[in-house]
Amino acid sequence: MMKTIKSLFLCVLTLAAASCGRPQQASTTGTTPAVERRVDALLSRMTLAEKIGQMNQVSAGSDVSNYSDAVRKGQIGSILNEVDPVRINEFQRIAVEESRLGIPLLVGRDVIHGFHTVFPIPLGLAATFDPALVEEGARVASVEASAQGIRWTFSPMLDIARDPRWGRIAEGSGEDPYLDARMGEAMVRGYQGTLQDSTTMAACIKHFVGYGAAEGGRDYNSTFLSERQLRNVYLPPFEAAVRAGALTLMTSFNDNDGIPSTGNRFILKDILRDEWGFDGMVVTDWNSMGEMISHGYGADRKEVAREALEAGVDMDMMTYGFISHLEELVRSGAVRESAIDAAVRNILRTKVLLGLFEHPYVDAAAAEAVQYAPEHLDAARRTAEESAILLKNTGVLPLDAARTGRILVTGPMADAPHDQLGTWAFDGQKQHTITPLAALRERFPGRVDYVPGLRFSREKKSHFDEVVAAARRADVVLVFLGEEAILSGEAHSLADLNLIGSQSELLAALRSAGKPVIATVMAGRPLTIERDLPNCDALLYAFHPGTMGGPALTNLIFGDATPSGKTPITFLRTVGQAPMYYAHNMTGRPYNGETLLDGIEAEAGQTSLGNTSYYLDYGAYPLFPFGYGLSYTEFAYSDLALDAASYRRDGVIRVSFTLSNTGRRAGTEVWQLYVRDLVGSLTRPVKELRRFGRETLEPGESRRVELELPVSELAFWGAERKKQVEPGDFQLWVAGDSASGEPLAFKVE
Numbered sequence: 032m033m034k035t036i037k038s039l040f041l042c043v044l045t046l047a048a049a050s051c052g053r054p055q056q057a058s059t060t061g062t063t064p065a066v067e068r069r070v071d072a073l074l075s076r077m078t079l080a081e082k083i084g085q086m087n088q089v090s091a092g093s094d095v096s097n098y099s100d101a102v103r104k105g106q107i108g109s110i111l112n113e114v115d116p117v118r119i120n121e122f123q124r125i126a127v128e129e130s131r132l133g134i135p136l137l138v139g140r141d142v143i144h145g146f147h148t149v150f151p152i153p154l155g156l157a158a159t160f161d162p163a164l165v166e167e168g169a170r171v172a173s174v175e176a177s178a179q180g181i182r183w184t185f186s187p188m189l190d191i192a193r194d195p196r197w198g199r200i201a202e203g204s205g206e207d208p209y210l211d212a213r214m215g216e217a218m219v220r221g222y223q224g225t226l227q228d229s230t231t232m233a234a235c236i237k238h239f240v241g242y243g244a245a246e247g248g249r250d251y252n253s254t255f256l257s258e259r260q261l262r263n264v265y266l267p268p269f270e271a272a273v274r275a276g277a278l279t280l281m282t283s284f285n286d287n288d289g290i291p292s293t294g295n296r297f298i299l300k301d302i303l304r305d306e307w308g309f310d311g312m313v314v315t316d317w318n319s320m321g322e323m324i325s326h327g328y329g330a331d332r333k334e335v336a337r338e339a340l341e342a343g344v345d346m347d348m349m350t351y352g353f354i355s356h357l358e359e360l361v362r363s364g365a366v367r368e369s370a371i372d373a374a375v376r377n378i379l380r381t382k383v384l385l386g387l388f389e390h391p392y393v394d395a396a397a398a399e400a401v402q403y404a405p406e407h408l409d410a411a412r413r414t415a416e417e418s419a420i421l422l423k424n425t426g427v428l429p430l431d432a433a434r435t436g437r438i439l440v441t442g443p444m445a446d447a448p449h450d451q452l453g454t455w456a457f458d459g460q461k462q463h464t465i466t467p468l469a470a471l472r473e474r475f476p477g478r479v480d481y482v483p484g485l486r487f488s489r490e491k492k493s494h495f496d497e498v499v500a501a502a503r504r505a506d507v508v509l510v511f512l513g514e515e516a517i518l519s520g521e522a523h524s525l526a527d528l529n530l531i532g533s534q535s536e537l538l539a540a541l542r543s544a545g546k547p548v549i550a551t552v553m554a555g556r557p558l559t560i561e562r563d564l565p566n567c568d569a570l571l572y573a574f575h576p577g578t579m580g581g582p583a584l585t586n587l588i589f590g591d592a593t594p595s596g597k598t599p600i601t602f603l604r605t606v607g608q609a610p611m612y613y614a615h616n617m618t619g620r621p622y623n624g625e626t627l628l629d630g631i632e633a634e635a636g637q638t639s640l641g642n643t644s645y646y647l648d649y650g651a652y653p654l655f656p657f658g659y660g661l662s663y664t665e666f667a668y669s670d671l672a673l674d675a676a677s678y679r680r681d682g683v684i685r686v687s688f689t690l691s692n693t694g695r696r697a698g699t700e701v702w703q704l705y706v707r708d709l710v711g712s713l714t715r716p717v718k719e720l721r722r723f724g725r726e727t728l729e730p731g732e733s734r735r736v737e738l739e740l741p742v743s744e745l746a747f748w749g750a751e752r753k754k755q756v757e758p759g760d761f762q763l764w765v766a767g768d769s770a771s772g773e774p775l776a777f778k779v780e
């Protein structure tokens with residue numbers, strides 16, 4: 032008897048009743064017995080119809096009356112796409128004051144990289160390698176959005192993306208699970224803060240899982256990821272974000288190996304709930320339950336509603352599957368009411384943890400005041416500065432403001448206030464954007480000539496006489512190229528990744544004027560810019576930089592800020608190389624050319640180029656490797672040392688190295704630590720990122736950097752179907768990118 036009481040108590044303490052009977056795990060959402068009692072008390076008063084109502088999410092129309100009756104009847108648990116604080120308050124008033132149980136609505140929105148103040152797109156955020164700054168940006172987004180009544184954001188997107196054709200590569204942190212995990216945790220912390228504070232939002236980690244591996248980079252396509260790939264590459268960022276306390280998770284559109292995610296019990300129950308102990312809420316993607324019918328995984332909406340519930344979905348976004356069929360399914364015995372109770376507990380828990388019952392309303396009159404606050408704009412500018420990557424510099428940058436006379440500003444992205452915001456910036460208002468042209472005109476009154484050359488990126492043109500004449504009159508040419516916001520993001524995949532339209536021709540024409548040409552590319556993905564590099568003296572790559580892109584780029588070009596961004600994704604030479612990523616497995620016939628990764632494959636004893644893994648026309652290597660980026664100064668790495676030659680599996684590797692600024696300007700270097708497990712129960716990646724950091728050094732300054740790497744972080748999901756460290760030989764690098772440095776060897780016993 033005593034034993035039963037004790038285990039019951041533990042069950043309440045650890046998490047929702049949903050997890051009782053499973054191995055005890057700490058709550059991932061931080062729920063408490065008091066929260067659980069409140070949830071249970073509410074649940075016990077709910078009718079079946081009211082429970083199912085909580086599981087229904089709809090997109091608000093422009094008119095509250097469209098849904099007011101349904102909210103009043105308790106048929107809606109959440110709305111998305113309503114941002115007007117007055118209308119949100121009205122929705123909440125109906126829910127709280129006119130529905131039988133007074134349960135507030137959860138109001139969601141895609142606040143992806145800022146709300147009104149737009150930060151660089153997530154791929155650009157990842158290029159900062161600065162989780163603290165990314166957390167600050169997420170906090171800004173929360174403050175602005177929550178002021179209008181939005182308490183749930185569908186962010187961060189944690190999909191690993193290794194194919195730049197996929198338009199949604201813009202929305203994530205790129206190709207690397209470790210970087211993605213750190214960015215995801217930072218965003219979760221930034222959005223959620225201490226939750227009860229009503230300036231926070233619940234995060235929604237998405238899309239679970241594998242969505243970024245869409246075949247051919249075509250959005251919504253099938254994926255075929257093995258369990259090992261899932262566990263070693265695609266799942267770790269999600270697990271990290273769950274451990275960071277993410278309150279909600281969204282399923283993905285793709286089917287993996289034939290099973291649509293929204294009906295995939297293995298990932299939603301076995302892994303997410305049972306292995307990780309997630310006690311937050313799972314929502315479908317928009318109609319992804321309904322799309323199981325198109326996938327051919329269910330015959331009708333009733334069938335897919337049952338499949339989704341059984342797989343572990345709590346809330347239906349826009350299929351109307353739960354609201355239309357669950358009651359009938361329970362009555363017929365096809366679905367147990369206990370499954371519905373478990374889902375509703377997860378939803379109510381989220382609402383309680385957010386403090387929605389205490390603070391359902393916002394002060395609509397005050398909402399305006401926090402939008403575009405000076406400190407928000409300042410954070411957005413700093414982030415855009417850290418996010419830009421210097422890919423080429425013959426020494427022309429930074430320009431000397433005092434000595435630069437006439438400046439020609441040209442290119443389709445020079446004055447594109449909407450497009451520099453990037454994808455998923457619904458609420459960013461272009462009248463608040465500062466474009467490069469605006470920033471440059473303000474900084475250099477009377478010295479800027481603006482001739483667009485091309486009015487938009489897709490424009491086709493063969494003559495550039497006017498702009499070339501203007502270039503001849505100028506002292507320097509600043510050309511802003513790239514792709515408009517609409518060319519990346521959801522459903523915007525591309526098969527050709529060269530600069531679109533006649534942009535390469537424009538650049539070549541400008542080159543012919545004989546003046547220094549500084550190119551800036553603003554884009555949602557790494558474009559194939561190899562053919563453009565010879566036509567400029569310097570090239571800055573700014574993944575769509577957001578509201579403050581203009582001032583940030585101006586500061587970088589004129590040396591008030593120094594570039595420190597690094598590529599969060601491999602830059603390809605040509606689209607035919609996709610997918611290509613640094614952490615690829617060692618092949619049986621590694622390429623051994625004179626290339627960027629020289630030395631790594633050489634040790635495997637391969638010397639001949641014949642019959643190895645490369646393209647006859649494009650070789651084996653990308654244009655720029657992962658982690659690459661120049662500064663206005665140079666950095667040298669020396670004296671890499673480990674505190675031992677051999678470690679126990681429960682040990683800690685103490686790593687130190689000296690970083691020196693050997694150039695003539697102050698600068699910040701993003702150093703990266705990579706490891707390689709030389710022989711495993713499975714073939715292993717040639718390198719894997721395990722730590723990174725930013726160090727700011729004055730010219731001539733050196734710093735000894737010391738860090739600890741627990742051996743447990745070398746673990747992977749191996750042949751024994753569990754995650755563990757396999758003893759043997761390892762290598763470790765610390766360098767400025769994934770293709771540099773000399774390794775140190777060590778052993779794990």
Ligand code: NOJ
Nearest residue numbers: 111141185237316317521
């Ligand atoms: C579909 C997208 O895939 C998802 O990322 C987004 O959050 C939802 N629509 C809601 O807008």
